[in-house]
Every structure is written in C-alpha cells, then in structure tokens.
Amino acid sequence: MGSSEEEFAAFEQKVRRTVYFDNLSPQVTESVMRTALDQFATVKSVKFIPNYLGPSLPQTALVELDSSKKVEDIVTMIGQYPFMMSGMPRPVRARPAVIEMFDDRPVNPNRKVEYRWLEPSDPDMEVAKQLKNLTRKHAAEIAHMHKLQLQEEAKLAAQQTETLKMHHKKFKMIDGIITDTSAIRLARKYNLNVGDH
CATH class of the missing domain: 3.30.70.330 (RRM (RNA recognition motif) domain)
Known part of the structure; x- marks a missing residue:
C-alpha cells in the first residue's frame, strides 16, 4: 500500500x-x-x-x-x-x-468508487440521457468550430500569399522602370542618381 x-x-x-x-x-x-x-x-x-x-x-x-x-x-x-x-x-x-x-495516471489508492445501474424508470435516467445528448452536441459544435477555424486560416494564408505576390510584382515593375533607357535619360536630364544601371 x-x-x-x-x-x-x-x-x-x-x-x-x-x-x-x-x-x-x-x-x-x-x-x-x-x-x-x-x-x-x-x-x-x-x-x-x-x-x-x-x-x-x-x-x-x-x-x-x-x-x-x-x-x-x-x-x-x-x-x-x-x-x-x-x-x-x-x-x-x-x-x-x-x-x-493523463491517460497513464496511476490509480489513486485513496479513491472510493461508487456506481449503480439506472433503471429506465429512475429519475436520474433522464439526466443521463440529457448528458449523453449534450456531449454529442458539443462534439458536433467543436468539429464545426474547427472547420471554420481552418477555413479562416486558409483564407488568411491566401491573403498573405496574394499580398506577397503583389509586392513582388511592384518591386519587379520598379526595377524594370529603373533599367528602362527612357528612365535613365530622364534621370540624366534632371541630374538624378539612379544607381549603377
């Protein structure tokens, strides 16, 4: 013991x-x-x-x-x-x-287990049925909430990917404008420094 x-x-x-x-x-x-x-x-x-x-x-x-x-x-x-x-x-x-x-918890040596069978006519039988139905309802609600959460995360990831693509496109366009010969000619005309292009 x-x-x-x-x-x-x-x-x-x-x-x-x-x-x-x-x-x-x-x-x-x-x-x-x-x-x-x-x-x-x-x-x-x-x-x-x-x-x-x-x-x-x-x-x-x-x-x-x-x-x-x-x-x-x-x-x-x-x-x-x-x-x-x-x-x-x-x-x-x-x-x-x-x-x-913890599913691997040891048995509490001081615990006292009490149990009894419920008859269909027992008033506690109705409570047990309600608890069972409530548990099923909660499981369904949790599954639905997780589904919505995953959808929101996927939507956020898609938005972030789209923003990243837009930024990349802008930087590429800016880089293209700077390397364009007409931009270089305009820069020389107005004495602007455009780098070593």
Whole structure:
C-alpha cells in the first residue's frame, strides 16, 4: 500500500510541473515545443494528446518542465505573447495540467468508487440521457468550430500569399522602370542618381 501511495504522490508532483497547451498548429513537433520553451525552462518531456476528430485539427500537448514555479511563468507568458510557428503568430492557450488529462495516471489508492445501474424508470435516467445528448452536441459544435477555424486560416494564408505576390510584382515593375533607357535619360536630364544601371 505504501508504494502505491508514493507512486501517486510522485505522479501528483509531475502534474504540478506540467503545462497543458491547446490550439497548437498541426505542424508543431516535439522539437518545436522544446525549442520554444527551452529558453524559459528545462523541458523534461512532451506528450501530444491524440486528436480523434481529424489530423488537420489543432493539437494539444502536455509539457513537463523541471519545476512547478516555471509552469506559472510559462502560462503567464503564453497569455501575453503569441506562440510563433514558422514566423507566424498563433493564439495558443496554456494552463496548468490536471490529473484527468493523463491517460497513464496511476490509480489513486485513496479513491472510493461508487456506481449503480439506472433503471429506465429512475429519475436520474433522464439526466443521463440529457448528458449523453449534450456531449454529442458539443462534439458536433467543436468539429464545426474547427472547420471554420481552418477555413479562416486558409483564407488568411491566401491573403498573405496574394499580398506577397503583389509586392513582388511592384518591386519587379520598379526595377524594370529603373533599367528602362527612357528612365535613365530622364534621370540624366534632371541630374538624378539612379544607381549603377
């Protein structure tokens, strides 16, 4: 009994040293997380939580640090500054982890489990049905929100690509004007410096 209590106490310490990250880009890897956080704390482990709704949806991760004090610092920092991914900001959320987030958590030796079967005539049966329906509704809403978020991100990426192409076209046009012989003749006439063209 003593060893299971010690194991659970060690696990609770691990939970206190862990930060939960949400809304991470699907392209984020363990090395990206380590690189981003190593400047603030020593990262002991990174564990991505599987997303069963789809591979292109935002990721979540549990990142264990070397101290529980640094968890508060990281959470505060992420709340104030956007998480950068390939030079692009992303609104990542961070908060201290809780025991229920770990699928490999040991059994609490002091827990007491109570259960009972519900009969169809039981008043709690209606509550259980409502909770089941509410869970399905929330799952559908989350899937729809993720779809909208991906559409917004794709739209933003397309806008940024179009802006980049426009800037490139402008610079190319300006460069073409400067190398044009008529522009050089006009510059000489008005004593303007156009470079070594």
